[in-house]
Amino acid sequence: MDSFGVFNVSASALSAQRQRMNVIASNLANAHSTRTTEGGPYRRQDVVFTTESISSRDAGLEGVKVDSIVRDDSPFKTVYDPGHPDADKDGFLAVPNVNVIEEMVNMMMASRAYEASVTSFNLSKSMFLKTLELGRV
Amino acid sequence: MSDGFSILERVVLQAGVRSGVLASNIANVDTPNYKARDVSFGQVLGTEMGLATTDPQHLSGSGSGAAGEPRTGDAQPWADGNNVELDQEVAKMTENAMFFQAGVTLLSKKVQMFKNALRTS
Secondary structure, rough: OOOOOHHHHHHHHHHHHHHHHHHHHHHHHHHOOOOOOOOOOOOEEEEEEEEEEOOOOOOOOEEEEEEEEEOOOOOOEEEOOOOOOOOOOOEEEEEEOOOOOHHHHHHHHHHHHHHHHHHHHHHHHHHHHHHHHOOOO | HHHHHHHHHHHHHHHHHHHHHHHHHHHHOOOOOOEEEOOOOOOHHHHHHHHHHOOOOOOOOOOEEEOOOEEOOOOOOOOOOOOOOOOHHHHHHHHHHHHHHHHHHHHHHHHHHHHHHHOOO
Protein backbone atom coordinates (compact mmCIF):
# COMPACT_ATOMS: atom_id res chain seq x y z
CA MET A 1 0.00 0.00 0.00
CA ASP A 2 1.39 3.37 -0.99
CA SER A 3 0.90 5.50 2.10
CA PHE A 4 1.76 8.92 0.76
CA GLY A 5 0.64 8.50 -2.84
CA VAL A 6 -2.57 10.38 -2.13
CA PHE A 7 -0.51 13.57 -1.66
CA ASN A 8 1.04 13.12 -5.10
CA VAL A 9 -2.44 12.80 -6.60
CA SER A 10 -3.51 16.16 -5.17
CA ALA A 11 -0.17 17.76 -6.07
CA SER A 12 -0.49 16.62 -9.68
CA ALA A 13 -3.91 18.26 -9.88
CA LEU A 14 -2.56 21.53 -8.45
CA SER A 15 0.24 21.54 -11.00
CA ALA A 16 -2.05 20.71 -13.93
CA GLN A 17 -4.62 23.40 -13.04
CA ARG A 18 -1.83 25.94 -12.61
CA GLN A 19 -0.57 25.19 -16.11
CA ARG A 20 -4.11 25.63 -17.36
CA MET A 21 -4.27 29.03 -15.64
CA ASN A 22 -1.02 30.03 -17.35
CA VAL A 23 -2.48 29.21 -20.75
CA ILE A 24 -5.68 31.10 -19.96
CA ALA A 25 -3.62 34.09 -18.81
CA SER A 26 -1.69 34.02 -22.12
CA ASN A 27 -4.95 33.95 -24.04
CA LEU A 28 -6.35 36.91 -22.11
CA ALA A 29 -3.14 38.90 -22.42
CA ASN A 30 -3.06 38.36 -26.19
CA ALA A 31 -6.76 38.83 -26.86
CA HIS A 32 -5.97 41.79 -29.10
CA SER A 33 -2.56 40.83 -30.51
CA THR A 34 -2.71 41.14 -34.28
CA ARG A 35 0.99 40.40 -34.82
CA THR A 36 2.87 37.26 -33.83
CA THR A 37 6.25 35.78 -34.74
CA GLU A 38 4.51 33.31 -37.06
CA GLY A 39 2.70 36.18 -38.76
CA GLY A 40 -0.99 36.86 -38.39
CA PRO A 41 -3.05 37.33 -35.22
CA TYR A 42 -2.66 35.36 -31.97
CA ARG A 43 -4.28 31.93 -32.06
CA ARG A 44 -5.99 30.75 -28.88
CA GLN A 45 -4.38 27.87 -26.95
CA ASP A 46 -5.94 25.23 -24.72
CA VAL A 47 -4.70 22.36 -22.52
CA VAL A 48 -5.65 18.70 -22.79
CA PHE A 49 -5.73 16.74 -19.52
CA THR A 50 -5.09 13.04 -19.14
CA THR A 51 -4.90 10.68 -16.17
CA GLU A 52 -1.49 9.71 -14.88
CA SER A 53 -0.92 6.69 -12.70
CA ILE A 54 0.75 7.89 -9.52
CA SER A 55 1.97 4.64 -8.04
CA SER A 56 2.83 1.29 -9.56
CA ARG A 57 2.01 -0.39 -6.25
CA ASP A 58 -1.44 1.06 -5.74
CA ALA A 59 -3.77 0.91 -8.71
CA GLY A 60 -6.37 3.10 -7.02
CA LEU A 61 -4.38 6.31 -7.30
CA GLU A 62 -4.73 8.29 -10.51
CA GLY A 63 -3.44 11.80 -10.83
CA VAL A 64 -3.76 14.18 -13.74
CA LYS A 65 -1.27 15.80 -16.07
CA VAL A 66 -1.30 18.09 -19.07
CA ASP A 67 -1.06 15.86 -22.12
CA SER A 68 -0.48 18.66 -24.61
CA ILE A 69 -1.14 22.32 -25.27
CA VAL A 70 -3.12 22.60 -28.48
CA ARG A 71 -3.93 25.55 -30.70
CA ASP A 72 -7.54 26.34 -31.35
CA ASP A 73 -8.00 26.19 -35.12
CA SER A 74 -11.33 27.99 -35.32
CA PRO A 75 -11.22 30.82 -37.86
CA PHE A 76 -10.31 34.38 -36.96
CA LYS A 77 -13.02 37.01 -36.81
CA THR A 78 -12.60 40.02 -39.06
CA VAL A 79 -13.31 43.57 -38.06
CA TYR A 80 -13.61 46.56 -40.33
CA ASP A 81 -10.79 48.90 -39.26
CA PRO A 82 -9.07 50.58 -42.21
CA GLY A 83 -6.92 52.78 -40.01
CA HIS A 84 -5.11 49.88 -38.42
CA PRO A 85 -1.58 49.16 -39.77
CA ASP A 86 -2.34 45.42 -39.99
CA ALA A 87 -5.58 45.81 -41.92
CA ASP A 88 -5.68 44.28 -45.38
CA LYS A 89 -6.29 46.25 -48.56
CA ASP A 90 -10.09 46.22 -48.06
CA GLY A 91 -9.71 47.63 -44.55
CA PHE A 92 -10.56 44.37 -42.75
CA LEU A 93 -8.52 43.32 -39.76
CA ALA A 94 -8.26 39.71 -38.56
CA VAL A 95 -8.50 39.59 -34.74
CA PRO A 96 -7.49 36.72 -32.43
CA ASN A 97 -10.07 33.95 -31.88
CA VAL A 98 -10.08 34.56 -28.11
CA ASN A 99 -13.49 34.99 -26.46
CA VAL A 100 -12.79 36.92 -23.26
CA ILE A 101 -16.01 35.79 -21.52
CA GLU A 102 -15.19 32.15 -22.24
CA GLU A 103 -11.67 32.56 -20.91
CA MET A 104 -12.98 34.14 -17.71
CA VAL A 105 -15.34 31.20 -17.17
CA ASN A 106 -12.50 28.74 -17.79
CA MET A 107 -10.39 30.65 -15.33
CA MET A 108 -13.11 30.33 -12.67
CA MET A 109 -13.38 26.60 -13.29
CA ALA A 110 -9.63 26.11 -13.05
CA SER A 111 -9.60 28.07 -9.81
CA ARG A 112 -12.45 25.96 -8.40
CA ALA A 113 -10.71 22.72 -9.29
CA TYR A 114 -7.51 24.03 -7.70
CA GLU A 115 -9.34 24.87 -4.46
CA ALA A 116 -10.97 21.44 -4.39
CA SER A 117 -7.57 19.76 -4.68
CA VAL A 118 -6.21 21.93 -1.86
CA THR A 119 -9.16 20.81 0.30
CA SER A 120 -8.48 17.19 -0.63
CA PHE A 121 -4.80 17.62 0.27
CA ASN A 122 -5.64 19.13 3.67
CA LEU A 123 -8.12 16.35 4.44
CA SER A 124 -5.51 13.68 3.67
CA LYS A 125 -2.98 15.52 5.81
CA SER A 126 -5.38 15.70 8.78
CA MET A 127 -6.03 11.96 8.43
CA PHE A 128 -2.33 11.18 8.59
CA LEU A 129 -1.75 13.52 11.51
CA LYS A 130 -4.58 11.77 13.35
CA THR A 131 -2.88 8.43 12.76
CA LEU A 132 0.20 9.69 14.56
CA GLU A 133 -1.92 10.04 17.70
CA LEU A 134 -2.42 6.29 17.86
CA GLY A 135 0.81 5.66 19.67
CA ARG A 136 0.39 8.62 21.97
CA VAL A 137 -1.72 7.66 24.99
CA MET B 1 -11.40 -8.26 22.77
CA SER B 2 -9.23 -8.75 19.70
CA ASP B 3 -12.37 -8.81 17.56
CA GLY B 4 -12.99 -5.18 18.44
CA PHE B 5 -9.51 -4.31 17.27
CA SER B 6 -9.76 -6.09 13.94
CA ILE B 7 -13.10 -4.49 13.01
CA LEU B 8 -11.75 -1.04 13.77
CA GLU B 9 -8.58 -1.82 11.84
CA ARG B 10 -10.60 -2.78 8.79
CA VAL B 11 -12.69 0.38 9.04
CA VAL B 12 -9.57 2.53 9.23
CA LEU B 13 -7.88 0.69 6.35
CA GLN B 14 -10.94 0.96 4.15
CA ALA B 15 -11.23 4.68 4.85
CA GLY B 16 -7.57 5.08 3.93
CA VAL B 17 -7.97 3.32 0.59
CA ARG B 18 -11.17 5.22 -0.14
CA SER B 19 -9.50 8.57 0.48
CA GLY B 20 -6.99 7.77 -2.27
CA VAL B 21 -9.74 6.94 -4.75
CA LEU B 22 -11.78 10.04 -3.85
CA ALA B 23 -8.67 12.24 -4.15
CA SER B 24 -8.14 10.78 -7.63
CA ASN B 25 -11.72 11.70 -8.54
CA ILE B 26 -11.20 15.27 -7.38
CA ALA B 27 -7.88 15.55 -9.21
CA ASN B 28 -9.50 14.38 -12.47
CA VAL B 29 -12.51 16.69 -12.36
CA ASP B 30 -11.53 18.19 -15.75
CA THR B 31 -10.12 15.12 -17.49
CA PRO B 32 -12.15 14.06 -20.55
CA ASN B 33 -13.79 10.61 -20.36
CA TYR B 34 -12.79 10.04 -16.76
CA LYS B 35 -15.40 8.14 -14.73
CA ALA B 36 -15.72 8.67 -10.98
CA ARG B 37 -14.77 5.61 -8.89
CA ASP B 38 -15.55 4.45 -5.38
CA VAL B 39 -14.48 1.59 -3.13
CA SER B 40 -16.87 -0.94 -1.64
CA PHE B 41 -16.19 -2.49 1.75
CA GLY B 42 -16.10 -6.04 0.33
CA GLN B 43 -13.29 -5.22 -2.09
CA VAL B 44 -10.90 -4.02 0.58
CA LEU B 45 -11.79 -6.98 2.81
CA GLY B 46 -10.98 -9.40 0.00
CA THR B 47 -7.46 -8.09 -0.58
CA GLU B 48 -6.47 -7.14 2.98
CA MET B 49 -7.72 -10.34 4.68
CA GLY B 50 -5.70 -12.41 2.22
CA LEU B 51 -2.54 -10.72 3.33
CA ALA B 52 -3.42 -10.99 7.03
CA THR B 53 -3.62 -14.78 7.06
CA THR B 54 0.01 -15.28 6.05
CA ASP B 55 1.63 -12.77 8.39
CA PRO B 56 -0.24 -9.82 9.93
CA GLN B 57 2.96 -7.89 10.53
CA HIS B 58 4.19 -8.04 6.98
CA LEU B 59 2.26 -6.01 4.42
CA SER B 60 3.76 -6.47 1.01
CA GLY B 61 2.97 -3.95 -1.66
CA SER B 62 1.90 -6.33 -4.41
CA GLY B 63 -1.78 -6.35 -5.15
CA SER B 64 -2.88 -4.65 -1.97
CA GLY B 65 -4.46 -1.66 -3.65
CA ALA B 66 -8.12 -1.73 -4.53
CA ALA B 67 -8.60 0.11 -7.79
CA GLY B 68 -12.19 0.89 -7.03
CA GLU B 69 -15.24 0.28 -9.15
CA PRO B 70 -16.87 2.93 -11.31
CA ARG B 71 -19.63 4.59 -9.36
CA THR B 72 -22.97 3.55 -10.77
CA GLY B 73 -24.24 6.63 -12.42
CA ASP B 74 -27.06 8.86 -11.49
CA ALA B 75 -24.83 11.65 -12.74
CA GLN B 76 -25.18 12.75 -16.31
CA PRO B 77 -21.74 13.00 -17.85
CA TRP B 78 -20.51 16.34 -19.13
CA ALA B 79 -20.02 16.87 -22.83
CA ASP B 80 -16.41 15.63 -22.67
CA GLY B 81 -17.41 12.28 -21.09
CA ASN B 82 -16.34 13.19 -17.55
CA ASN B 83 -18.93 12.37 -14.86
CA VAL B 84 -17.27 13.71 -11.69
CA GLU B 85 -19.52 15.92 -9.54
CA LEU B 86 -17.05 18.03 -7.62
CA ASP B 87 -19.31 19.05 -4.73
CA GLN B 88 -20.31 15.46 -4.02
CA GLU B 89 -16.74 14.23 -4.16
CA VAL B 90 -15.50 16.85 -1.71
CA ALA B 91 -18.43 16.08 0.63
CA LYS B 92 -17.70 12.35 0.48
CA MET B 93 -14.03 12.94 1.12
CA THR B 94 -14.79 15.11 4.17
CA GLU B 95 -17.17 12.47 5.49
CA ASN B 96 -14.57 9.78 4.88
CA ALA B 97 -11.89 11.76 6.71
CA MET B 98 -14.12 12.16 9.76
CA PHE B 99 -14.95 8.46 9.66
CA PHE B 100 -11.22 7.69 9.57
CA GLN B 101 -10.50 10.00 12.47
CA ALA B 102 -13.33 8.49 14.50
CA GLY B 103 -11.89 5.03 13.89
CA VAL B 104 -8.40 6.10 14.91
CA THR B 105 -9.73 7.79 18.06
CA LEU B 106 -11.59 4.63 19.04
CA LEU B 107 -8.49 2.52 18.40
CA SER B 108 -6.34 4.74 20.57
CA LYS B 109 -8.98 4.68 23.33
CA LYS B 110 -8.84 0.89 23.23
CA VAL B 111 -5.06 0.97 23.55
CA GLN B 112 -5.44 3.36 26.45
CA MET B 113 -7.87 0.98 28.15
CA PHE B 114 -5.36 -1.84 27.89
CA LYS B 115 -2.61 0.32 29.21
CA ASN B 116 -4.72 1.28 32.21
CA ALA B 117 -5.57 -2.35 32.84
CA LEU B 118 -1.87 -3.25 32.80
CA ARG B 119 -1.03 -0.41 35.13
CA THR B 120 -3.57 -1.22 37.82
CA SER B 121 -2.64 -4.88 37.85
